[in-house]
Each structure stands twice: as C-alpha cells, then as structure tokens.
Amino acid sequence: MTAHVERRPGAARRKSVFRRAWESRYMYLLILPGILFFLIFRYIPIYGIQLAFKTFRASLGITLSPWCGLENFEYLFLNSDFWVAVRNTLLISLYQVVFCFPFPVVLALFLNEIRLARYKKFVQTVYTFPHFLSWVLISGIVMNLLSSSGAVNSLIAALGGQKHQFLTDKALFRSILVFFLAWKESGWNCILYLASITAIDPSLYEAATIDGANRWHRMRYITWPGISMIVVVTLILRIGSMMDVGFDQVINLYNASVYDVGDIIDTYIYRITFQRAGNFGVSTAVGLFKGVTNCILLLSANGICKLLGEEGIV
Amino acid sequence: MRKRLTALVLLTAVLLFLLGCTAPHVSPPAEEPLPGTNKPTGTYSTHVVISTNITDADKMGSDALYEYICEKFNMDWNFIPMQFGERHDKARLWVASGDVPDLLWMDLNENLYTEWLQWVQDGTFKPFPDDLSPWPNLQASFDSMIGDDLMRVDGKLYATVAKQDLTEYGYGVPMMFVYRADWAEALGMRAEDDVYTWEEFWGMVEACTRQNLGGNGEGRTFGAVAPQWYFPDCFGIWQTQDKVYGTEETSFAAIDGQYVWVPATENYLTGLKAATELYRRGVIWPDLVLDTNSSLYADLFKSGQCVAICENMGIARIKDYRDALVEALPELDRETCVQIAKISSPLDENDFWQKESPCYWSGHSMAAGVTNEQMERYLDFCDYLCSNEGTLLRKYGFKDTDYTLHEDGSISLLWPVNENGDYVDPYPSGCRGFMNRIMLDGGVSDLNNPKYRQTDIDEYAWSQDWDNEHATRRHLDYNLFYTSVPNKDKYGLFTEELKAKAVEIVSTCAVEEIDAVWAEWLQEMKPKVQPVLDDLNNPNYMPYISGPYDEMIEYMSNR
Numbered sequence: 091m092t093a094h095v096e097r098r099p100g101a102a103r104r105k106s107v108f109r110r111a112w113e114s115r116y117m118y119l120l121i122l123p124g125i126l127f128f129l130i131f132r133y134i135p136i137y138g139i140q141l142a143f144k145t146f147r148a149s150l151g152i153t154l155s156p157w158c159g160l161e162n163f164e165y166l167f168l169n170s171d172f173w174v175a176v177r178n179t180l181l182i183s184l185y186q187v188v189f190c191f192p193f194p195v196v197l198a199l200f201l202n203e204i205r206l207a208r209y210k211k212f213v214q215t216v217y218t219f220p221h222f223l224s225w226v227l228i229s230g231i232v233m234n235l236l237s238s239s240g241a242v243n244s245l246i247a248a249l250g251g252q253k254h255q256f257l258t259d260k261a262l263f264r265s266i267l268v269f270f271l272a273w274k275e276s277g278w279n280c281i282l283y284l285a286s287i288t289a290i291d292p293s294l295y296e297a298a299t300i301d302g303a304n305r306w307h308r309m310r311y312i313t314w315p316g317i318s319m320i321v322v323v324t325l326i327l328r329i330g331s332m333m334d335v336g337f338d339q340v341i342n343l344y345n346a347s348v349y350d351v352g353d354i355i356d357t358y359i360y361r362i363t364f365q366r367a368g369n370f371g372v373s374t375a376v377g378l379f380k381g382v383t384n385c386i387l388l389l390s391a392n393g394i395c396k397l398l399g400e401e402g403i404v
Numbered sequence: 405m406r407k408r409l410t411a412l413v414l415l416t417a418v419l420l421f422l423l424g425c426t427a428p429h430v431s432p433p434a435e436e437p438l439p440g441t442n443k444p445t446g447t448y449s450t451h452v453v454i455s456t457n458i459t460d461a462d463k464m465g466s467d468a469l470y471e472y473i474c475e476k477f478n479m480d481w482n483f484i485p486m487q488f489g490e491r492h493d494k495a496r497l498w499v500a501s502g503d504v505p506d507l508l509w510m511d512l513n514e515n516l517y518t519e520w521l522q523w524v525q526d527g528t529f530k531p532f533p534d535d536l537s538p539w540p541n542l543q544a545s546f547d548s549m550i551g552d553d554l555m556r557v558d559g560k561l562y563a564t565v566a567k568q569d570l571t572e573y574g575y576g577v578p579m580m581f582v583y584r585a586d587w588a589e590a591l592g593m594r595a596e597d598d599v600y601t602w603e604e605f606w607g608m609v610e611a612c613t614r615q616n617l618g619g620n621g622e623g624r625t626f627g628a629v630a631p632q633w634y635f636p637d638c639f640g641i642w643q644t645q646d647k648v649y650g651t652e653e654t655s656f657a658a659i660d661g662q663y664v665w666v667p668a669t670e671n672y673l674t675g676l677k678a679a680t681e682l683y684r685r686g687v688i689w690p691d692l693v694l695d696t697n698s699s700l701y702a703d704l705f706k707s708g709q710c711v712a713i714c715e716n717m718g719i720a721r722i723k724d725y726r727d728a729l730v731e732a733l734p735e736l737d738r739e740t741c742v743q744i745a746k747i748s749s750p751l752d753e754n755d756f757w758q759k760e761s762p763c764y765w766s767g768h769s770m771a772a773g774v775t776n777e778q779m780e781r782y783l784d785f786c787d788y789l790c791s792n793e794g795t796l797l798r799k800y801g802f803k804d805t806d807y808t809l810h811e812d813g814s815i816s817l818l819w820p821v822n823e824n825g826d827y828v829d830p831y832p833s834g835c836r837g838f839m840n841r842i843m844l845d846g847g848v849s850d851l852n853n854p855k856y857r858q859t860d861i862d863e864y865a866w867s868q869d870w871d872n873e874h875a876t877r878r879h880l881d882y883n884l885f886y887t888s889v890p891n892k893d894k895y896g897l898f899t900e901e902l903k904a905k906a907v908e909i910v911s912t913c914a915v916e917e918i919d920a921v922w923a924e925w926l927q928e929m930k931p932k933v934q935p936v937l938d939d940l941n942n943p944n945y946m947p948y949i950s951g952p953y954d955e956m957i958e959y960m961s962n963r
Contacts, residue, residue: 148499149526170928171901238690239624247623258693258911345693346907364493366900370500 198283217277229342330388448478461485463834512767541790551764565764627687640678650878655897758875
C-alpha cells in the first residue's frame with residue numbers, strides 16, 4: 091500500500107534555484123556590473139600571486155616563468171627600505187585611525203544637532219566637497235599653501251617670522267598627511283553615520299525630551315547607541331585595511347627628503363616595480379605580504395570587538 | 405518594458421566599460437591640402453599601420469608634414485600617449501604585460517639598457533635585418549657612431565638609435581648655468597667673459613637675491629633653479645667629479661684601473677657638502693626638492709624671478725629663455741640680459757667641468773610580432789629621415805614653400821616672421837619632434853639653422869668652444885653601461901637610491917652633520933653595492949676597464 095499525498099489546491103510548488111534566479115533576472119542584472127568589477131579587478135588578479143614565488147620573464151608570462159622559491163621574500167626581508175615602508179605604513183595608518191576615524195562620527199553627531207535645515211545642508215556640502223577633488227589637485231593646493239613661497243610662509247614672513255620648509259620637515263610630514271586626509275574625507279565619511287542616525291526612531295527623542303533629557307543626554311543615550319554598531323563595523327573594516335594608507339595622497343605629496351618617514355608600502359612597490367629595474371616578483375611578494383597582514387588585522391579586530399560584546403562582521 | 409530598457413542600459417554600460425579597457429585608438433588626422441610641389445611618390449601599394457608611444461600625442465597628426473609622410477610611405481601611426489617623466493615606467497609596464505607597441509620608443513640610456521638586454525634575450529623584440537645596405541642613409545648614420553653597435557645582441561641589431569646632434573663638439577653636452585648678466589652688471593659683480601670662480605659666482609647670485617633688482621619684492625627673488633633631475637648634482641657634485649670616465653648619472657667609475665662606487669669617494673662627499681652649503685645659504689630655490697617633473701623652475705627664470713638656471717643649454721633653449729624673458733620684461737636688452745656663465749670647480753679655480761653625452765639619445769625597438777612589411781616600411785621611413793631631403797623636411801618643411809635651397813647649399817627660410825623679426829614655425833605640431841626623435845635628436849646644436857638669431861648661435865658656439873679649450877671633459881664610460889655583468893644587471897646602478905639620499909641630505913642636513921650621516925648610509929648600502937662592485941672588477945665579466953678614449957670606443961664597437 092502506498093501513501094498517496096495529494097497536493098493541496100493552491101499550495102505553491104517549490105521552484106528550482108534556476109527558475110527563481112530567472113524570475114529575478116533583472117535584479118541579478120543590476121548587480122552584474124558589481125560582480126564583474128570584483129571578478130575582473132579582485133578575483134582574476136589572484137592568479138598573479140604565483141609571481142611572488144617566481145622570477146618573472148616577460149616573454150614567458152606568469153605561468154611559464156621559472157619558480158624561485160622564497161627568493162623574493164628573502165630579498166625583501168633583508169632589505170631595510172622595505173621595513174622602513176612597513177613601519178611608515180603602520181604608523182601613518184595608526185594616526186589615521188586615531189585622528190581621522192573619530193572625526194566623521196563627531197561631525198555626524200554635531201550635524202544632526204543643527205536644526206536649521208538649510209544651514210545644515212550648506213555645512214554638509216562644504217565638508218563633503220573636498221572628497222570629490224583628486225589628490226593631484228589637493229597636493230597642488232597643499233604645495234601652494236606650504237611651500238617656501240606659499241601662503242603660510244608668506245604670512246609667517248609678513249608677521250616677521252622665519253620661513254619654514256614644512257614639506258621637507260620629517261617631523262611634520264605625517265601630521266600633514268593626516269590633517270589633509272581628515273579635511274578631505276570627513277564630510278564624505280560622515281554620510282554613513284548620518285544615514286544611521288535617520289534610522290533611529292524619532293519617538294525615542296520625543297519620549298526623552300518629555301522625560302527631561304537635554305541635547306547632550308539625547309546624543310549620549312539615544313544617538314550614540316543608535317550608531318555604535320555601524321561605527322564598530324567601519325572601525326573593523328578600517329583596521330582590516332591598515333596596510334592601505336592611500337597611495338594617491340602620499341605619492342603626490344612626498345619627496346626624497348621625507349622618504350624616511352613618508353615612504354609607504356604602496357609607494358615602495360611603485361618605486362621598485364616601475365622606477366628601478368622592474369622586479370615584478372619582489373613587488374608581488376610585497377603585495378602578498380600586505381594582503382596577508384591586512385587579513386590578519388581584520389580578523390584580529392573582529393575578534394577583539396566580539397570579546398568586547400559587539401557583533402563584529404565575520 | 406521599463407525593466408527591459410533598464411537591462412539594455414546596464415548591458416550597454418558594461419560593454420562600454422569593457423571596451424574602455426581595450427587599446428587606445430587614435431583617429432586618423434584631418435585632411436589638409438599638401439603643398440603642390442612635394443607630391444608623395446606613392447610607390448607603396450599596401451597600407452601599413454604602426455603603433456608607437458610618444459609624448460605630446462595630442463599635438464600629432466594635424467599638419468601638412470604629418471600628412472606628407474603618411475602619404476609618402478602609405479602608412480598611418482597609431483600613437484600611444486605617454487608623459488616624458490614616465491618613459492621608463494611605461495616601457496617596463498608594456499613589456500611585462502605583453503602589450504608592447506609595434507615600435508617601442510625608449511630612453512635607452514644606462515638606466516634601462518640592462519633591462520632592455522633582458523627583454524631582447526626574452527624574445528620581446530624582433531631583430532632588424534643584418535644587411536642594412538638597402539637603407540644606405542641609415543647605414544651611413546650608424547657608421548658615424550657606435551650607438552648601433554651597442555644595440556647589437558649576438559650580432560643582431562635590436563634597436564635603431566637617434567644620433568645626438570652634438571657632433572661638432574664631440575658630444576660635449578651644453579649642460580651649464582645661464583644667468584642674469586644685467587643684474588650682475590648692475591651690482592658691479594659681472595666677471596670678465598662671464599668666467600667665474602665657484603665663490604665669485606655664488607656670491608654674485610646671493611647678492612642679486614638680496615637686492616630686489618627685478619622689483620619682485622623683498623625675499624621674492626630666488627637664486628638658482630634647475631630641472632629636478634639635475635638636483636643636487638649640478639650644484640657642486642658634477643663639478644667635483646674625479647677626472648675619469650664619467651656617468652650619465654652618478655654611479656660607478658674606474659679610478660686607477662679599478663671600479664669604485666662614486667658616492668664612496670672623497671670628491672663626491674666634497675660635492676655633496678658644496679651643494680648643501682649652497683642650499684643652506686638660500687641660493688638654491690628651496691622648492692626644487694618638491695618640484696617634480698614640472699616646468700615651474702623654468703617659469704621662474706623666464707618671469708624674472710630668479711638669477712640663474714642650469715639646463716641643457718642648446719641654441720633653442722638659449723633662444724627660448726631670452727625670448728620669454730623679454731616678453732615678460734620688455735625693457736630688457738634681449739642679447740645681453742641672459743648670458744652663459746663658466747664656473748670653476750669648488751676644489752680648483754682652474755678646473756671646469758664638462759659632461760659628455762652618449763652619441764645617441766633614445767632608441768626604437770620593434771615588437772616580436774610585427775610583420776616584415778611593417779619593419780621594412782619603418783626602415784624606409786628612417787632611411788628617408790636620414791637623407792638630405794628628409795633632413796631638410798624635418799628641419800624646415802617643404803622646398804620652395806618653406807625654404808629655398810641655394811646653389812652653395814645655404815638655406816633661406818620662407819617662414820612667416822613675427823613683429824620681433826623672428827621666424828614663426830609653420831608646423832608647430834609634434835611631427836617635427838617625432839621625426840627628429842626617430843633619427844636625429846635635433847635642435848641642440850643646430851649651428852646653421854637660419855631660424856635662430858645669430859647672437860644665440862654665437863653664444864652657444866662660444867660656450868662650446870670655450871669648454872673644449874678650458875674644461876676637463878668627463879668622457880662617457882660606454883664600457884660600464886653596455887657590458888652585461890650579473891649583479892649589475894640584477895640590482896642596477898643604485899642611481900635612484902643615491903639621488904634620493906643626496907636630496908634628503910642637501911635639504912635637511914647641516915654641513916657639519918654630513919660626514920656622519922653619509923658614512924652611516926654608505927655602510928647601510930654596502931651589502932647591496934659590494935656584489936656589483938666585485939663583478940665590475942672581475943676580469944671574467946669586465947675584461948676591459950679604463951684606457952684611452954679611442955681604445956675604449958674601438959673595444960666597445962668590436963666586443
């Protein structure tokens with residue numbers, strides 16, 4: 091005797107994955123450019139990682155170039171310039187986390203407190219605008235401000251002071267990088283936090299006001315908890331990319347006088363690959379080192395956040 | 405319907421994005437009537453397209469010169485734009501990615517040569533024919549120098565080279581300071597015949613910066629400027645070089661039959677201190693450290709804001725600086741305000757430095773995949789450029805339209821003349837430069853070119869003659885550059901590291917600190933440098949070290 095189960099009238103038949111995908115084809119089409127981007131620029135290049143263990147010969151290509159074991163890493167780890175670049179990258183990144191990361195959060199909190207809508211939009215536009223300027227342009231502005239005949243030195247001279255070479259001063263160079271990064275990106279980065287703030291239920295503020303909470307209390311006990319999760323996520327992501335300091339910024343602003351304090355891994359790769367006898371094996375080894383370090387930092391930051399009771403991202 | 409439209413738009417965007425990743429294509433030049441008297445011969449039945457990398461690509465393909473050569477050789481050029489400052493970077497990138505243009509232009513100097521050699525051995529380029537007799541003009545150009553010998557690997561020619569236009573003076577480079585002689589005169593500090601000792605010259609420069617002679621305002625007149633890649637070498641390091649075979653950029657030199665690393669010599673340290681001392685005195689434009697690959701330094705001189713400039717001072721440049729200065733400050737006397745200065749070494753007031761250039765500047769190799777037809781057409785083009793007719797076309801334009809050739813061989817230009825009485829180039833596009841760069845680097849030493857004022861030619865000729873008589877020529881060490889040595893090929897000549905350190909020291913150190921900082925850096929570099937040095941002094945790799953100049957040239961041509 092076999093059991094016979096009749097399908098109930100109106101019950102939906104389970105659709106195959108392909109059918110469901112086909113029905114959502116326009117959604118998939120929408121994400122196609124993104125997928126292609128990651129495929130072309132993030133996944134396909136992974137194939138080139140093998141170069142870190144090879145002596146690259148242009149005529150043989152990546153696949154057929156001869157293996158050289160860990161020779162490229164050996165060369166790298168024995169090279170003092172490489173460690174200078176690693177040190178600078180980590181230090182500049184640390185400064186960025188300490189000084190640049192909190193600024194957009196604070197900016198978002200303050201912007202949220204502005205009640206005059208037009209003024210708020212104006213201030214937000216002013217802060218966001220520098221994000222759309224390239225580092226080439228900004229470096230031009232920085233040079234015009236800080237060079238020996240720039241605006242700052244002219245002012246110093248006019249006030250009877252002694253001119254100073256800001257951009258060749260090793261003690262100041264990292265600070266200049268961090269300052270201009272904060273100026274350029276804070277407005278843009280605070281958009282994410284402002285968006286999170288708008289998701290907070292307005293009735294919470296109303297209830298708090300009725301209960302006698304002042305602005306500071308509302309910010310402290312409603313707004314901050316409302317965005318803290320997104321702050322943690324962005325902090326983890328930032329720590330996970332600590333080896334990426336910003337090639338465009340440094341390459342446009344640094345000079346030989348400050349290589350000691352300004353040469354980062356990306357500029358080091360650029361120099362050894364394209365400005366000296368191009369050694370693609372060594373530069374891939376540097377790239378791999380950087381990627382692995384970033385991965386370790388990301389997982390560590392995520393673990394620490396979980397230990398502190400936050401959700402983390404992985 | 406809306407969804408389909410959205411899909412179509414997205415698909416188009418993706419396709420456009422992917423198409424954007426393909427090789428650039430330069431549209432053919434606009435039609436322009438050719439001068440009637442110079443109809444192309446039209447002997448080529450098949451059309452050939454050759455891709456090549458050039459600077460100033462945006463200026464190409466818009467004049468009758470370009471139309472003429474394209475039609476004459478039934479060919480088109482697909483120009484791949486690049487900046488001069490990235491010339492080495494791009495060559496490395498294209499070769500590594502297998503994306504070499506049909507005709508790869510390179511500044512094939514000592515920095516790139518060993519890499520180029522590796523690329524040749526890897527099969528990146530196609531050799532030119534062994535027998536160049538079908539191209540007699542090209543052959544004659546090669547016979548007059550050793551540049552083509554240097555480009556032979558296992559007897560096969562892999563690059564054509566453009567001969568330097570400096571033969572009248574045996575490839576002596578007019579790399580020198582010009583200065584505001586009118587300011588020196590006003591201060592009563594101008595030297596007779598513009599020949600200065602080191603201290604006299606810089607004392608004069610310093611005095612000019614303090615006197616506000618140009619009315620620029622207090623503290624707004626700078627001392628000396630130079631292209632960034634001359635800094636800091638031109639401010640004392642070149643002038644104190646040992647009197648041995650020199651290098652394009654400071655690296656190794658044979659002293660007493662042994663190669664040494666020049667930065668480790670006493671003379672280099674003296675030069676470095678001299679440059680640092682000038683920087684500290686404020687007679688070098690402080691922002692030279694920051695000015696990378698821009699023309700700001702030259703603009704400062706042209707606008708009357710600085711006293712002296714060091715440059716490769718060919719006739720064209722002398723003209724350019726004088727014209728620009730007079731245009732900015734019309735009250736100046738064009739012929740006397742800017743003069744070439746002769747400056748002695750800081751070590752010896754009777755020693756004057758002179759640099760020697762390689763006999764060629766830049767080279768062209770053809771990609772392994774080009775067809776014989778492309779290669780032959782290119783060689784035909786080169787041969788034409790080396791012929792009398794081609795030379796005149798490059799320099800002046802079309803016969804009877806742009807110039808008249810007299811029976812005695814002299815030239816009268818038919819170019820338009822501006823209000824100052826100077827000729828105006830009817831073909832200001834990049835085509836002239838493109839042709840020159842392929843076969844002859846023109847414009848540096850163009851003594852008979854009527855487009856220049858005689859006063860500018862005289863100034864240049866005087867300077868070169870004076871150097872030949874009084875200066876100590878540092879001959880170029882072809883042996884060092886063009887001999888393949890394992891560790892040199894692998895690690896290079898450390899010129900970039902040296903340059904960076906020298907710039908850092910000059911711009912950040914006090915003179916008293918240099919000894920210690922320099923010793924520390926030499927120690928740090930020793931593990932890298934020593935293997936190269938050992939190889940250079942190994943007779944198995946370098947069977948010939950220094951000797952009489954002619955002997956070295958002979959050796960290099962027959963190695």
